[in-house]
Amino acid sequence: MFREPGPRVFHLPPGVDFAPALVAGLRARLAPHPPEAMAGVTLFLNTNRMRRRVIDAFCADGPGFLPRLRVLTDISEGMALPGLPSAVSPLRRRLELSQLIARLLDAQPDLAPRAAIFDLADSLAGLMDEMQGEGVSPEIIGALDVSDHSAHWARTRAFLSIVAPYFSGEGAPDSETRQRLAVSRIAALWQADPPEGPVIVAGSTGSRGTTAALMQAVAALPQGALVLPGLDPDMPDWVWERLTDAMTGEDHPQFRFRRLMERLDIPASAIRPWTDAKAPAPARNRLISLSLRPAPVTDQWLVEGAGLPDLAEATETVTLIEAPTPRTEALAIALILRQAAEEGTTAALISPDRMLTRQVTAALDRWGILPDDSAGRPLALSAPGRLLRHVASLMGRRLTSDALLAVLKHPLAFSGADRGDHLLFTRLLEMQLRRKGPAFPTGEALLTWAATRKETGLLPWAQTLATLIERAAGITTGTLADLVAAQCELAEAFARGTAAEGSGTLWDKEAGVEARKLMSGLATEADAGGVLAPVEYRDLFDAVIARGEVRETVAAHPGILILGPREAREQGADLVILGGLNDGAWPRLPEPDPWLNRRMRKEAGLLLPERQVGLSAHDYQIACAAPRVVLTRALRDAEAETVPSRWINRLVNLMEGLPERQGRQALAAMRARGRQWLALAAALEQPTPEMQADPRLQPAGRPSPRPPLTARPKELSLTRISLLIRDPYAIYCRYVLRLRRLDPLRHEPDAALRGQILHLILESFVKDRPAGEDPAGGRARLLETAARILGEQVPWPAARALWLSRLERAADFFLSVDSRDGGTSVALEGKGGVAVAPLDFRLVGTPDRIDRLPDGRLHIMDYKTGTPPTQAMQKAFDKQLLLAAAMAERDAFAGLEGSEVARITYVGLGSKPKVEETEITPQITDEAWEGLIALVSHYARPGAGYTARRAVLKERFEGDYDHLSRHGEWDTTSPPSPETVGPDA
Template identity: 35%
Template sequence: MTPHVRFISADRPFLPELARAWLDEATRDGRDPADGVLFLPTRRAARAAAAAFLDAKGGPLIMPRIAAIGAADEAALGILAGLDLPPAITAEERRAILARLILGMGGRDGAPTTLAAALLLADDLALLLDTAAQAEIDLAETLPGIVAPDLAEHWQRTLDFLSIVTRTWPAILAERGAVDPAVRQRMLIDAQAERWRLTPPAHPVWLAGLAAAPPALGRLARVVAGLPHGCVVLPGFDPDLPDKAWSMLDHTPTHPQAGLNRLAEAIGVRREEVAPLREGGATGRETRVALLRRAFLPTAPAADIAAASADGLWRLDAADEQDEARAIALTLRHALETPGRHAALVTPDRGLAQRVAAELERLGIRAEDSAGERLADTPPAVLLRLLAAAAASDYDAVPLLALLKHPLVNAGLPAGRCRALARRLDLLLRAALPGPGFSAMRHAADHSTKPDEALSTFLADLQVSLRPLSLGPAKTSPASLLAGLVEAAEAIADELWTGEAGAALSEHLAVQIAALDALPDVEATELVPLLDAVLGNARLRRPRARDANPRVAIWGMMEARLQRVDTLVLGGLVEGVFPAEPEPGPWLSRPMRRAARLPDDAERIGEAAHDLGILIASCDEVILSAPRRRGRAPAVPSRFLARIDLALRGAGSALKQHPASHWSTRLDQPTLRIARPRPEPRPPARARPISYSISKVTTLLSDPYAIYAGEVLDLHTLNPLQAETDAALFGTITHDALKAVTRTRDWASAPDAAARLAHAFTSELRGKRLRRALEAFWLVRLERIAEWIVEIERGRLADLGKADDIKVELPGEWRFGHFTVKGRADRIERRGETLAIIDYKTGSPPADKAVEAGSAPQLPIEAVIAEAGGFPGFTGKVTELAYWKLSGGATEGETRALFGGNAGPLRAVIDAARTQIPALLAYYADPATPFLDAPHPGRKPYDQPFAGISRRAEWQEDA
């Protein structure tokens, strides 16, 4: 008897055609349409088939049983009793056992020694086991002989490692009387096939939608095709493929028809025996089939070349991934403008899918994403990950604040109160930089300028709540470690397990923690990677949201299989993504996989090409999208896209460029840039400052707007969290230590002066609680500075008279009119009737030209203050202004007198400051004078924190 094998051509919608054929046959045979069973590849295809039956009937009906063969179990197959099959070991138990075996190798042959890495490697082993089981390959027989003598030694070590799956694992399964999940599914399919072979059912059995099949499904398809009421329906079968091309498919696994060829051989049907499921009129998309046939053949008949057409096909050329996502979202939005039209994005790139979903949300469209979301990215799982990271860092500033600002965290308080305290802690950690640990934070709260008792209490209560998560030096069981994490999370988040995500996470963790119970103890430092390994790639698939648009969807390749929409976007068509880069896995090279008779990765490419062809041929409008850049590198267009382009070029045609790329560039770009006026704030005289520090005078010279923002608007920048230590902090440490030690003029005369100064440097340095490496690096520099300063100091003291004096960090002020300029001299010396002022610089001191130009007025202003008697106890004429560069490097220090000690230019800059500074302050005290932002391009300060406040980018010409 000829096997009952039919096909639905690629240009026809598969599921609607299948439903109509089922109903037509039921009417013709006079039977109930509900009588029978229909098997489809996936659950989503099964759900879509139910909708297709309703559409085909035009009203309600009792449908046949529709099951997904890809998730076959006893219930799906209709086997409820009578089978005596061994149970399948659970995935969680198998993972834990394999991880224990890997750890038991003690690092031999490159095996990991941490549990998190072992769990990830166990997943790869499980994948190898399932792949071999589906292909019905006995690894214990095939693996030992696949390493040729001329191959690298490490391949032999790999095979030694794989003895876990060739010897140890089968023994464990035999001892437990269990089998791998893929093996049990194969047993179920074979059992069902045998039942139907021995006792053919009286009702129809159709197996539809398979484009390729592992051996067990091939045997089932053979039995179904031989049943009296059985039928196998192939999707996208091409009866017009040239005979020569069909005969070569055994050696061309990447061809779209290669999987169907293998399935036909498994069924035992000749190509000419495969007939259409239904006869129908032209679809208008026959030229697409001809185009695809041409695209995947090295040569094609002239008729095929002439028939190839790009009608309804578009090329979407995007600059990068974000531009592609925006353009795709606009394309889907445009399709929805036509009433009743359905649109979908199909892509294997999850990053692109998420970006498109976000862009659609921006346009007010909620799209269903069939792949769901990673469980690890849901709010409750993110809370656990943040808590683990915070604990691992000893509750350092950034991880702790990220945890406290999570929307589910309330720490036993009303949500608003918890957020307010978290913001206060944020300000404290920016101002005090206390370092990690609750004790350091509480000390900072209690000893800040304004002690915050409520914040200190909050931190104490939080520390108690998090006590179950104790990361001590002793090892602990992984189950206990994760249980402590969960207990601590429950203590600070009342609604951790609410909602779909919370329930799914609770169920997942319960199963995973139970499976980890028998594993060896781990270091507490493994918490973060262990949690990541436990969460893995589990996904949360939510029910369709009420506000989701039913006419737009985002599908992966598996979910899109056998489905059809009016407008289809195939996104991310670049090499390595579409199709995915073949990955042989960490164990075997491609030649070794072939030697072991494991499935060839090229077959997956062929299956992807088949699915792509059906999608292109069956939808009215298809947009093929590929970005020119992916990440930071140019993207290579997919081989599928390149083949289609080449086939069209041979037919004298080309893909039309879709206008969405232009829509995307125009969406966020104004058609005309309107130059905004430069801000010219003119506060009243009473609001203008009349007291300036020397540093603020310098700021006034370069960026008056910064004075307006800071002094008039009272705006101040915050320190970054966990600020990187820089030269400014090194300078602060140096100045504070010098101030503490050099208070008396004769301090350097003591024999232990260098040691005392070095000790002061060390105390200041360690008080900052820096990284150990940085502390050690700076300590060496500071010790060298201490020795250099003592040597210089003793030289200067040698010619100092008894009536002379030296002061460090001496404050002073200059009053004129109603203005005051305040400053602090790092070092001032009185020698008879003359004064010398020295400024310590741990960085590079300003050049003489900068001082002469007025852009570095610090020392000239200090000289004016001194000559005006502004430094108590120091009066006279300033004859020396100098910089001491304190580097502590190869050159410990360096002294440089301003202008080389030349009295002429020195007196000129002092006199200029004496006349110009009062004029400057009077100018900016005038209510008519605006505080302009960056009026002098040549004097732009290094730090410009108020450029955003002044909205500089809106009015600056070169912004």
Template identity: 35%
Template structure:
């Protein structure tokens, strides 16, 4: 007589967890239920089925013992099996996952060095994690190391070297663990499962045992399921096995098919499909059976699509497409919120896209709804994790201004709340202002020097002293971080120092809450096991720890909304809501891409009999079928992501093709979601024309500001009257402006000392001028040679002019004159006396004004300086100006170029007195219209000359009125 096999399936249209609970209550009864053992895929499945029993019982109920068995996880509780507990004394403990990481990383690093593939520590970590997964897979499938060598024929040199390394690792790894008194958690699990299967075969338990929810299984689990199916009171319950599809045997060769995992599981259990019966149990969350069958047909093998039944509506299933992820999140959040208007109705978002899950959770907060996200938040994104990463980033960048301020502004840094927190932020703001502009010298020494001498005008004197006092108290804590990141160390040393630093900087708040506890446990693991790993360069540490923290999930606390949830694919396999929203249906997201194994090529996987990597796509398809069979379903996708257009998921496209013209599109929700964030009609801003009283207008102006006032009066108003100054960027490179300042200072020093023609004097003056930038390699390596060439050119020009009869030279000559109650002031770079009059020259290390702007009076600096000289207001007696010039200094192939009224710009300077009159008229127009008059300070009066005046365009709301009639 054939052995009885109790294998059941809960059809896809039924709610698995609820049907399982109802069926067990019917088969086993409430009285015997506490003696039963229920085996489930994972801990989250235990939680789902527990909630289903609560719903099914309608009151008090003693639950069966529920244990996870399916997934390979370090925390799965195989040790709780009564049958395994007696074996534990003879079985070595499992190695911790982090400890194994630390042991595998040096092996991978050594292989990278020998093969010429040495890269960053993060790449070593990722390869070590992939190697760990490969070891797990080989142990799960029972592949002996010798079989690796047998499969190496006809491989490329790269793969042969990789497999040779893998063979060595697989062979030497178990003895290495045994020497430490440990074993791999997978090998230990397989040993215990094998022992349990043998014991149950030899002595079948009398209590009820049910294994449920496994959509695929490795050989050891499949063996246990086969034993359970044959027990007197045993049963195996599979999720969503299709008992009707006609092409069952053909599925075997298509691992991406939704039923392929179940087919392989049945084969491993030696169960034929026609032996499987339907589980007796229903629930209020069952969906329409016809739709579940239609979805299964839509995802059938490609060759069977020609035999699809006639297209018809998919009852209560709708499609919604958004332009971008934000729009998709808005549609989903609104659908979930609308579900709450129906008493008792539930809704769940199912998606593997964690970014979409976070967006939806954020959108729901606008209605004060906190929703459970079962996948949790990566620790690298939680406040405690971001503080640890900010500290490492600041240390790795040697306290560069941007990274240091990011650390000091973190919500967990400094005092927690109240006045102390506000004072802390005020101090950080002062430091921010002091660090603006050219980056200081690397390290805390450079920051301290900048705090001691901040840029001119950055801070009032009283605030400078407050900043210095605060920095003095903070510096010792930052010194500890700088010392920690000064040289390569093992991860344990870094973690120990980071723990102390983070605790000091946050006053202990870094370890508070769920994220704090997860961070403390992770750091403790690093301290415990990190000493056996590699020495990590400090520059690699932020990315390395970021990858490690990204693998740690911070689970949300209980007590969030009871009727709304966000599920990952594992939870959705067993749980159901009235409305299931399947989001992120784009290729590469759902299903995800085919996972690449860097250690075993696909051909070798097939020879070894390992599961195809495409089987993960099949499991994603199976999860999709179960979720899409709910009572009401909404499918959503975005047409593009943050960077590019997207391709719709194959599941989405199959269902659309199957439904044809009968596909139901959700039209109301996209419009409502867009309307929520839509703004009313806002009239665009007009061109600004502020007109302050004459008494409040400036009574002093520089020769360099006349052009700005006439070209873009609004920018003059914003700077001089509103006193708004653009903040310099943080951590800026030295620019042409700083180079021009250095050149001007050197020339002024040389002319005053009379050493312009002395090469040694020039070199000494250059060295003194660039000493303040000794920490900037750019200055010494690139700027100094160019400045030398500039000064050589200036000295040669001066020598030639002296030969032509020109006399004494003065530099940085200041002057001022009052006209109509307004003072005009200016400074000439060069004033040189000649036989017939004086020369006024201006150094330019940037662009020289063009002839058109000179002729139109919008480059009036030299003309106004000439006017001051002729009025006797340029630090000397009235003098006739016979020449003006721009001396463009580049220090490049052409060290300098002279643009002078004597030979150039004939259109503008052919008549120098006329040019000076044009500039004088420009000044008088500025005075009469703007400074002593009532003309509004209109934006962009002469836009063709305002290309370089952009600092205040956002205040003028230029984009709203520019180009409008």
């Protein structure tokens, strides 16, 4: 095939469809030979996807012989290499390393949290692979001078020494070590007995040491050749010569080719075209090439920029979309892909931002377009993966209501039998847990509840569930094998439910198969995992499953592709969209290296963090060379303004600085084409004229319903009067519509519970007061009472300790207020009620405490866990105690008839204890009572509406019924929208 002397290195320029061009070059070179000569060619390709594309390219030309196709990820495939050991499982190696790291953290707890053990093991395994791939031994790492580095790096270097046994050659090698061994043996075999047929490595940049070593060995063969993807033919020789320092050039897209030239000892001019195929847009390629020059030589923009062709013509098929939000960016991309599907154009979205690609997929679904996504779906987000993660979270920990219901509501839970009954019983259990708890469900509590119900089949269901949750809670520290087995058994039991046998649908379909494969692999390697606590196992399992993916069989659109950046060189689409071009996303920021800093890496001969940036830049350069290109980014994300990708910045700055080449006009045209798509995306979100005319789809007004007088409440409590003043709509929902807010699913030690507990403590303290108690005894009894009630009523240890501490700080203040007037408590949480004449209305209430003072008058008190209302707030809104005083003077409380009220007091026991006290006079109570009559009379009129959020204290006020009133479509500046409701409406 090759008559010219070696080393033979060829290239295909950016933009040329690599697979068909590679095949065309092979056929052209073998044209003088018989057809079977193709079978004698050995072709090493960079990925399995490229291998499939090469096969498709061969098949497109009709029947014929195929070359021997190998993939660089498994160099030894199909080759006889006696004595080459099998590689150890990557999972096993990471489990072994996790044990070493756990011991390190036992000795140095400040190095990292234990939850990061498996992540650190994965990072260390990656470093070991890199060391083995680049031929860097632990001795080189150990010889690094860290005298001028922080103590952290010294400890890290010492720790790295413990992985030295993995480099000794004893035992099973890592996959990268095996690859390097395979390359060494293959090179030795070829040197002794070169293969007769051509051997070609195609599609690789040689960025890893092992691959570069194979490429060097192939280039030395009599019939060996390399075909490089995306070599930049427009870069001058003097730039190639300067591209030698990794510290300044590693992030350049062509840096890896320069390293390969050094290995092969050839200049850039020795790399020849593989075929005569031309790039679709050579003028644009020159522009992109100049914009990507290494930083030290970007001053040449001014010199070489003048030699660029007309930029308006060079970029006429380039669109720049600068969307206001990621959602708008995704919609614009989806519209472009939709148009491509309608026109029959092959289009590829290339982006590392998986959130963006998922948003695009969701947007395409409205038109029934399912793209061919090369990444598949994360196994952790599949149905089996989520159930396994839920089950892992239950193991060995106190069960919460939300965690239990997350498992019960999972689509695979109790899928073995009676799924309908299971969903019904789950709903009943949810209502019970919301209304009455307990905060931490147990099997015993579940069975007690089920025994009180009459639904058929509920008790057997509850017995099955009780057994499962008690089994989950009883899991303790054990070997990894035991924990894996326990998780599998528990997950299968949850999926089986009340069925006699089986595992429901847990292991069904592609996702189930992948999940079972993952669990089997974890069980197989579990002997290397040591002993773990359930919480450590949960962290490990989450890290393992996060790396799994599942490819589901779907009828994807053949011409609409979603690819990762590394697949840019393998695509042959007519239209390429580069999405998510923001710094931090594309290119991704180098991940922090916990083992070696940048300088230590360079001294050791390892790859610098900028390597990934350089590889991404190469992918970007290749993708930008497609026939039609769309560059997209979002100006803001959910948190702040974004920073454009450095490549976009370079391109924009270069074009802005070349007005004589029409750079500014070209850039404006690119943005104008992008704005057209943004306008379409905005129009897609806008309602049609028909929708705008539909009153059902208009933004809601501020509701002010007017129900029939007969349906309006005839009785309210003292605490509801303030709500009637501030948010009348809430009174309408609660007492007219009879809607009650659902309690939260997870019971938390919130402010409401704290208030209830405080009232219980103080009520018990006052009620059980012994005669003649001194202040010191009162303080001790108060704290003893608080500790007892907190222990009985609050199942959260941290909340108990915090609340007891707060009460201890406020104890002296409370005791001083409690004994100040020498009164005697005559009513604690005593209920009372009185008719509001002449209206058909009754006011009821339960003051926290009523004392009889030595002069016979009453002192009404109310405890607050926060700040008590001021005098002005009491007068206008918070009338609870003022009205309680008026009720007492109207004989509302049994046993206190004929009593006069001396004062009312709000006792604030928050972080800053405070008292708000009001001396009561007949004028004050009469004024409060007349205000109540006026308020109730107002709502006794048919035209009075219950306006939402009429006079809230703060705009951040969270009402229980804001979602029902559609608050957000209106605000407090909107006028009320009165509407008559009810049977007479």
